[in-house]
Amino acid sequence: MIIHLPKNISYACAKEYAESIGALCLNKPEYFVLITNHSVKQLPDSLAKLALNHWTFDTDMQLSSRHYIHATHRITIGDTYIGGDQKNQLMIAGPCAIESREQIEQSCQMLKQQNIRVLRAGCYKPRTSPYTFRGLGEDGLKLLAEMREKYSLLIATEMRDATHADKVVEYADIVQVGAKAMYDHGLLTAAGQSGKPIILKRGFGSTLQELVNCADFIMSCGNDQVILCERGIRSFETNTRFTLDLCGVAWLKEHCNLPIIIDPSHAMGYAYGIGDLARACTAMGIDGLLIETHPSPAYAQSDSAQQLDHLQFTNMYASLQSIATAVGKKLV
Ligand code: PEP
Numbered sequence: 001m002i003i004h005l006p007k008n009i010s011y012a013c014a015k016e017y018a019e020s021i022g023a024l025c026l027n028k029p030e031y032f033v034l035i036t037n038h039s040v041k042q043l044p045d046s047l048a049k050l051a052l053n054h055w056t057f058d059t060d061m062q063l064s065s066r067h068y069i070h071a072t073h074r075i076t077i078g079d080t081y082i083g084g085d086q087k088n089q090l091m092i093a094g095p096c097a098i099e100s101r102e103q104i105e106q107s108c109q110m111l112k113q114q115n116i117r118v119l120r121a122g123c124y125k126p127r128t129s130p131y132t133f134r135g136l137g138e139d140g141l142k143l144l145a146e147m148r149e150k151y152s153l154l155i156a157t158e159m160r161d162a163t164h165a166d167k168v169v170e171y172a173d174i175v176q177v178g179a180k181a182m183y184d185h186g187l188l189t190a191a192g193q194s195g196k197p198i199i200l201k202r203g204f205g206s207t208l209q210e211l212v213n214c215a216d217f218i219m220s221c222g223n224d225q226v227i228l229c230e231r232g233i234r235s236f237e238t239n240t241r242f243t244l245d246l247c248g249v250a251w252l253k254e255h256c257n258l259p260i261i262i263d264p265s266h267a268m269g270y271a272y273g274i275g276d277l278a279r280a281c282t283a284m285g286i287d288g289l290l291i292e293t294h295p296s297p298a299y300a301q302s303d304s305a306q307q308l309d310h311l312q313f314t315n316m317y318a319s320l321q322s323i324a325t326a327v328g329k330k331l332v
C-alpha cells in the first residue's frame with residue numbers, strides 16, 4: 001500500500017507512523033509517502049484521519065505502477081528529456097566500450113553530425129570471459145568527461161559493481177545498471193541514492209515483474225528517475241544472441257509509469273538485424289533506443305559482431321525519421 005501524509009506534520013512524525021506499520025517513508029516536496037508491501041489492503045486505523053490518499057496493489061510493483069501515478073515520469077537529462085508527454089524518442093548511441101581517445105573522438109564527431117545528444121560507452125565491462133577486455137576503468141571515465149566538454153554531449157555509462165559505483169555516479173549524466181547486475185542490491189541502492197537518471201536493464205533471465213520490482217527498489221531509495229531497458233531475454237533460440245521481448249515492452253507500456261527504451265544491439269547480437277529491429281521498436285512508440293556503433297566494428301574489443309559501423313548507423317537513423325513522425329514521436 002502507498003499512503004500520502006500531509007507536510008503539516010514533521011518528517012520525524014511521518015517516520016514514526018511509517019515504523020508503526022512497517023512502512024518505508026519518503027520525504028517528497030508535496031507530501032510524505034509511506035509504502036508497505038502489497039499484502040496490506042486496509043488503511044491502518046491510526047492513519048484513517050490523517051492520510052491524504054492511499055492506493056492498494058496486487059504486487060510490489062507500486063511506485064512504478066500506473067495505478068499509483070498514471071502519467072509516465074518525465075526525466076530531465078541535461079537540456080533534453082525522456083518520458084513525460086512521451087513525445088521524444090531519445091537516441092543513446094556509441095561504442096560498447098571506450099577503447100582509446102581516437103576511437104571515442106570519432107564516435108563523438110559522428111553523433112554531433114547526427115545531432116544526437118547522448119553518447120554511450122562502457123568503462124567497466126561485465127564480460128562473460130575473464131580473458132577479454134574489461135574496459136579502461138577510471139581513465140575511460142576521465143576521457144568521457146573530456147568528450148562531454150569538447151562536444152557538449154551527455155554521457156551514459158555503466159556501473160558494473162559497487163567498487164566503482166561512486167566514480168561512475170560522479171562522471172555520468174545517465175548511470176546504466178547492466179543486465180547481469182539487475183539483481184545487485186548494492187548497485188540498486190547506489191543508483192537510488194545517486195540523484196542521477198538510471199538506465200535499468202532487464203536481466204536476460206528475469207521476468208517483467210522482477211524488472212519492475214528492481215525499479216521500485218531504486219525508487220524506494222528516493223530516486224524516481226528510472227528508465228527501463230528491454231535488451232533481450234534468453235529463450236530456446238540460439239541463432240540470435242537473445243530474443244527481444246516486444247510483448248514485454250507492450251506490457252510495460254500498459255502497466256508501468258517509467259520511460260521505456262529498447263536495446264536491439266545486445267538482443268540481436270549481429271549488426272545485420274539492428275536496422276529492422278530499431279524500426280520495429282520505433283513503430284511501437286517507445287521513449288528511446290540504445291544502439292551500439294563503433295568506427296571500426298571489426299576491431300572492437302567487445303561486442304564486435306553487433307556494432308554498426310558509422311555508415312550503417314547513419315542510414316539506420318535516417319530510416320527511423322518517417323516512422324517516428326507517423327507515431328507522433330520526435331527523434332532527439
Ligand atoms: C552494454 O550495454 O554494453 C551491456 C553490457 O549490456 P547488457 O548489460 O544489456 O548486457
Ligand code: MN
Pocket residue numbers: 096097266292302303
Ligand atoms: Mn555491449
